[in-house]
Amino acid sequence: MSHFAALVVYAFFASIVFGITQRTEPKNMIRFGALCFGGFVVAAIVVSWGMFLLKH
Amino acid sequence: MAVTQTTSVPVRQSAVSPTLVLLAGWLVPGLGHVLVKKPIRAALLFVSIVSMFFLGMMMHGKIYSATNGDVLDLLGFVGQMGSPLLYVIAHATSLGGQALTDTVSDYGSKFAVVAGLLNVMAAVDAQSLANGRKEGL
Numbered sequence: 755m756s757h758f759a760a761l762v763v764y765a766f767f768a769s770i771v772f773g774i775t776q777r778t779e780p781k782n783m784i785r786f787g788a789l790c791f792g793g794f795v796v797a798a799i800v801v802s803w804g805m806f807l808l809k810h
Numbered sequence: 811m812a813v814t815q816t817t818s819v820p821v822r823q824s825a826v827s828p829t830l831v832l833l834a835g836w837l838v839p840g841l842g843h844v845l846v847k848k849p850i851r852a853a854l855l856f857v858s859i860v861s862m863f864f865l866g867m868m869m870h871g872k873i874y875s876a877t878n879g880d881v882l883d884l885l886g887f888v889g890q891m892g893s894p895l896l897y898v899i900a901h902a903t904s905l906g907g908q909a910l911t912d913t914v915s916d917y918g919s920k921f922a923v924v925a926g927l928l929n930v931m932a933a934v935d936a937q938s939l940a941n942g943r944k945e946g947l
Contacts, residue, residue, distance in 0.1 A: 755869065760917045763865060764924070767858040771928040774851050775935040778946045 765794035822947045824940035831940040835933030838895055842936025846947060855932045863896045863925035870907040871918025873900050886919065892926025 755763075773787025824831065826845045835842020840856035843849070867873075874886035890897050900906055900922070910916050938944035 755914060755917075757913070757917075760869075760914070760921075764862070764917075764921065767862040768924065768928060770854055770858045771932060774855060775931045778944065 761798050762795065765791050765798075769794065823942045824947060826940060828937045828941040832933050832937040835936040836892075836894070836929065839893060839929050839932060842933050843939075846936055846939045848936075848939065855929075859893060859925050859929050859932065860896065862928070863893060863900070863922050864905070866918040866921030866923075866925065867900055867905040869918025869921065870911065870915040871920070871922045872908065872910055872915065873897070873906045873922070874919075886923055889923035890926045893929040896922075896925065896929075 769787045769791040772790045773783040777783045777786045824846045831842045831845045834845055838856075839859040840852035840854075843852035843855060872886070874883045874890055876884055876887040906918070906922070907915050910919060935944065939947050
């Protein structure tokens with residue numbers, strides 16, 4: 755499993771649990787879960803590019 | 811002079827004891843939500859937490875032990891014990907690795923630890939539904 759695939763799998767499952775536990779209504783659960791998933795992936799890409807630019 | 815009126819909203823509570831719901835959700839991922847009659851949420855939580863834990867084991871994640879005296883191992887043990895059933899199954903069937911061998915096994919260990927911590931969140935959520943602290947029952 756590549757590092758990025760591991761990140762996506764981690765973000766997917768964690769976002770499901772965050773969505774269910776942090777919101778009350780099903781529609782809000784889906785919205786918050788999607789927000790968390792996007793946040794995980796985007797933050798990881800931004801931090802990765804940041805580390806790359808720091809090194810080079 | 812304005813008079814403010816307060817209306818009390820009845821809090822719906824589960825017929826099952828919140829403490830029992832908490833314990834059930836801690837022992838088996840999603841069981842707390844089954845007890846408060848939220849089967850879809852229970853199924854999603856079960857699949858997410860169990861998949862995450864066993865993917866961690868397939869990545870040769872380490873099963874931490876509380877007995878070797880290392881503080882970091884103790885923290886990992888506490889995290890993985892967030893889901894005691896999965897921990898016992900992994901320990902009994904010798905899943906996972908005994909030591910971190912590469913980056914992927916380190917990720918696997920984190921998957922298992924986070925699965926345990928997510929299970930604690932799920933169990934507390936079920937308890938909150940059972941005692942009326944969270945709406946939606």
